Amino acid sequence: MSTLLVFDAGRLNIRILYLTLSTPRIYCIARMKSFSACLWVLAVSVAFLVQTSASPVASAPVVNLGYAQYQGAIIQDKVTNATHTQFLGIRYAAPPTGSLRFRAPALPAVTAGVQQATSSPPSCMQGSGGLSPTTPFRAGHLQSRTEQDVGPSEDCLFLNVFLPGTLDQRKTLPVVVYIHGGGYIEGAADTGAGxxxxxxxxxxxxSVFIQYRLGLFGFLPGRKVKEGGSLNAGLLDQQLALKWVQQHIWQFGGDRAKVTIWGTSAGAGSVLQHVVANGGFTFPPLFRAAMTSSTFLPSQYKYNDRIPELVYSEAVSHTNCSSATNTLDCLRSVDVNTLQAANGKISQGGFFGTFVFVPVVDGTFITDRPTQLLQHRRINGKILYSVTNAFEGVIFVDQSTANTVQVADYVTQLFPNISPGQAKAAAAKYAGLGTNIDQVNGIMGEAIFICPTYYLLRAFGGKAFKGEFAIPLGHHGQDIAYYFTNGVAPPFANPSFDTAFADSFMDFTMHLNPNDKHDPANITPLWQMWQGSNEMLFNKTDGGDAVVQPIKTSTALLDRCNFWQSVAENTAQ
Structure with a gap:
């Protein structure tokens, strides 16, 4: 193993990112074993490999947004020498602190003077995924663990805007809004990927990259939050950012009628949430198209179900608010460090590879379980492009349990409300698909990531394209290095592959059709809409040649997805 990068992200407790030269494996060594934070580091660390891909060359003109004026920077892309303009750290909402904690985001206050938009904004408070060998929700309690370092800031509702050329040269161009992943508890808006x-x-x-409240700060569930605050605050942050785009993007040369929303992992899960938001009738529309990379749909309980109420109670307990007359007011008044410590303890106490603070069915913004809304085609947006990775579940399963894991028991840990009979039926669906650890890898990957993508594809009917990323090992997050490169060659450095894969997202953004290619060197063959079976495979041969070719969706996979959809009431999806 060769060390290619030492990355010190102390606030996330990540110390070293290793890459092996023989295979495109990626390893993270984290003080708190924060595997999902490692994914986020992979997504953004390319901006720190060797050098930045763009350097400032002059001051950009000022943009007046009404509530504030911002001055960005004109930069020159070191890969193409093209001129770009970027604005980093534009505030789109008021600080969600004090009385605004656990409420829907408020509009920002009017700020006098010209604000500099030339440096990274503070990221939202960070946490980690679950590390427990068992689910705490069957046992009725959550395990306390080592306290998490306090994240950068509660005041984190900012976005970054990037445009080709300069403001005085701007055209009216399609817009891509990227929502970062990280299990709804980690991540930030990249400051170079635009x-x-x-x-x-x-x-x-x-391109626009947005930030939103994470973890306990953005996804605290429970009846008390419904009554005295706002559920799914992190999703409401995203919605306000999309409204900001509708109002202001024209000043940056963007066409608000041609907005595509895109995300990876929890960012893709967020895209799914906006697709079904408001029962599929968001008005006025906030986007025309949606793209998902590794759609993330964990259990999404009703806000006052048993498990969300348990999570709220744990938040109250860990912040010494149990004896308060109004526990939500108490949570608003506690020191941010205390709240962040609770955020870390509760999150890490979840079952290994799962995330405790995720969206809930709130009855207003999210009116029903996503699978129900998708099944009835209650959707926003006109067309979809979705990509899944071949083996999504591996990094979210504790591979050290390979010799001990029992498949049916794993299902009950992953979905605490599933019945024993349904758990056995799930195990039967995966019997014969390798060893027990192979089967639970498949269950995690398909139930949480891959099958929800097919639910989305079905909901859009004939208006959808599907791709599969299978460059070995085909694990979750390994596709990111191919579209956020910062000028650094990805693990499989084949120009033909890189162009075909990365350009497909932007061709779709611009034309709603990956067949309409802006680069004549793109080798992708005719790409049929999904229509129940048509996909495009992105892979490579053992000899290092690019493989970009049509394939058919596995009927066995679709059968397993039909099973998960049939038990979605118990998996809370």
Missing amino acids: NDLIRESGEGVV
Whole structure:
């Protein structure tokens, strides 16, 4: 193993990222074993490998948004030498602190003077995924663990905007809004990746990267929150950012009628949430198209179900608010460090590879379980492009349990409300698909990531394209290095593959059709809409040649997805 990068992200407790030279494996060594934080580091650390892909060359003109004026920077892309303009750290909402904690985001206050938009904004408070060998929700309690370091800031509702050329040269271009992943508890808006998307579009898009409240701060569930605050605050942050785009993106050369929303992992799960938001009738529309990379749909309980109420009670307990007359007011008044400590303890106490603070069915913004809304085609957006990775579940399963894991028991740990009979039926669906650890890898990957993607595809009917990323090992998150490159060659450095895969997202953003290619060197063959079976495979041969070819969706996979959909009431999806 060779050390290629030492990455010190102390606030996330990550110390070293290793890459092996013989295979495209990626390893993270984290003080708190925060595997999902490692994914986020992979997504953003390319901006720190060797050098930045763009350097400032002059001051950008000022943009007046009404409530504030911002001045960004004109930069020159070191890959293409093209001129780009970027604005980093534009505030789109008031600080969600004090009385605004656990409430829907408020509009920002009017700020005098010109604000500099040339440096990274503070990220939202960070946490980690579950580390427990068992689910705490069957046992009725959560395990306390080592306290998490306090994240950067509660005041984190900012976004970054990137455009080709300069403001005085701006055109009216399609817009891609990227929502970062990280299990709804980690991540931040990348401050360089927007230039990658402009490059991969042939200078044909405006890109926006947004931040939103995470973990306990953004996804605290429970009846008390419904009554005295706002559920799914993190999703409401995203919605306000999308409204900001509708109101202001024209000043950056973007066409608000041609917005595509895109995300990876929990970012893709967020896209799913906006697709079904408001019962599929968000008005006025906030986007015309949706893209998902590794759609994340964990259990999404009703806000006052047993497990969400238990999570709320644990938050109250860990912050010494149990004796308060109004526990939500107490949570609003506690020190941010105390709240962040509870955020870390509760999150790490979840079952290994799962995330405790995730969206809930709130009855207003999310009116029903996502699978129900998708089944009835209650959707926003006109067309979809979705990509899944071949083996999504591996990194979310404790591989050290390979010799001991029992498949049916694993299902009950992953879905605490599933019945014993349903758990046995699930195990039967995966029997014969390798060893027990192979089977639970498949269950995690398909039930949580891959099958929800097919539910989305079905909901859009004939208006959908499907891709599969299978470059070995085909694990969750390994596709990110191919579209957020910062000018650094990805693990499989084949120009033909890189162009075909990365450009497909921007071609879809611009034309709603990956067949309409801006680069004539793109080797992707005719790409049929999904229509129940048509996909495009992105892979490589053992000899290192690019493989970009049509394939058919596995009927056995769709059968397993039909099973998970049939028990979705018990899995709370």
